[in-house]
Amino acid sequence: MRSRHLLPIFAAVLVAPCAFPQADQAAQAAPANDPIKALVGRLDLPRYKATIRGLTKFGDRREGTDRNRQAIDWIEAQLKSYGCTNTERIHYVYQPAARGGRNGAGAAGGRAGANGAGGDGGGRGGRGGRGVPGGAVLRGERGLVGVNNDPDLQPDTRLRELNSQPSTPGPREEVYCTKIGATHPEEMYIVGAHMDGIGWGEAANDDGSGTALVMELARVLSGPDVVTDRSIRFALWNNEETGTNGARAYADQRKDLQGKEDPPGSGKYPEPKWLGMIQHDMMMFDHGMPRKDGTVSDQQRPEADVNIEFQSRSKFAAPAADLAWAFLAANEKYATDYPAAVGNHMTNTDSGPFMDLVPSISLRELERGSQIGAGWDPTHHQPTDVYSHYSDGDFRLGLNAAQTTLGAVSQLAGAKLK
16 A cells, blocks of 8 residues: 655644645545546656657757757647647846856866756765755765766767757746636646756756656646636746746746736736646656665665655745645545655745745655755766666656646646536
8 A cells, every 4th residue: 555654743734724625625525437537547658758758859958058949949839739829938038147167057067066056065975964955954875966067977979969059148938838717717826847957968857757747737638628617827947957047037027917817807817816836846766865885776666755845934834735735635546656745845946936925835756855965866967867767667756746736736726527
């Protein structure tokens, strides 16, 4: 039986009134002919893998490059092909602070001890504990973390050439599309992932796995026989690896437009009121703690799970916790292979710019602070983050995260089949 992981400090959430009653009610009373189960059944492993594979054709998709811009165009074309035709783009300008390193990311080449853009810094240590951003504590064996900035560490000459154009400052874009709610078009859930990457690989996991997840949800929920009461926005952020700049640009530009009908009397809401923001960042690799020599198993661990995190220090901590538990309930109901765990140390991801504006959570392969920050994923920002590195067990963990989010968001937004 799949286990349920609970945080004792937030156990009261289980008995407190839920801020998302529509999800709670749907979880308690599932009809025999459950339309949400039917929607989740429209996800499958071959499609999920194919979407990740399509993203890796553009290499690491580093922001500020032609390959990044080409990937955005490809994502938009795919969304339109799914029926999510009302695509739009956010425009902003990115001017990075001066820093050293090759190809515009990070101050140190190589991997050990690097602390470049998007990296965690530090190296492998023994047992003991130390604090990391977000409030988590590192314990146990730790692997090396950081950002690879050395192209010579990528053995694939084709990929090395594909990733060779450096990032340049200037205008940036990111694409999104929206499933319009039939009953409450003025309210919306945002489902996001970042499409840019670094490290001289293909960014297959970080964050092709999350981008493909969001795109697959857009495909399923844009089906002609699918109706939702509330709106759902599918957003593919740019500039995450430089410090969540793309998500922050969206939040800054759009937060004051929420719920405003435009034009008045039209029934159209360019920016519906935000009800929740759900981010997906690195979905596939949960192989366990590093060994004493710093190496990590090449097999998915038996305890692998989908980590659902909120930030206990945010202004919306209590409703974000409710949202996280609603996702855990959806995982137990709709995910086929892997359980979920709830944690309260969400950090370093695109839900950060939203967390003091709306209840926000993040889904990941590992706990962001205590596990990713401790080097549990040796592909993170490395040349090994390529499609061929992962097994079906890895891809299936990402698919189970998709099942979890589709189940939860479908409940929250009131999805039905015609």
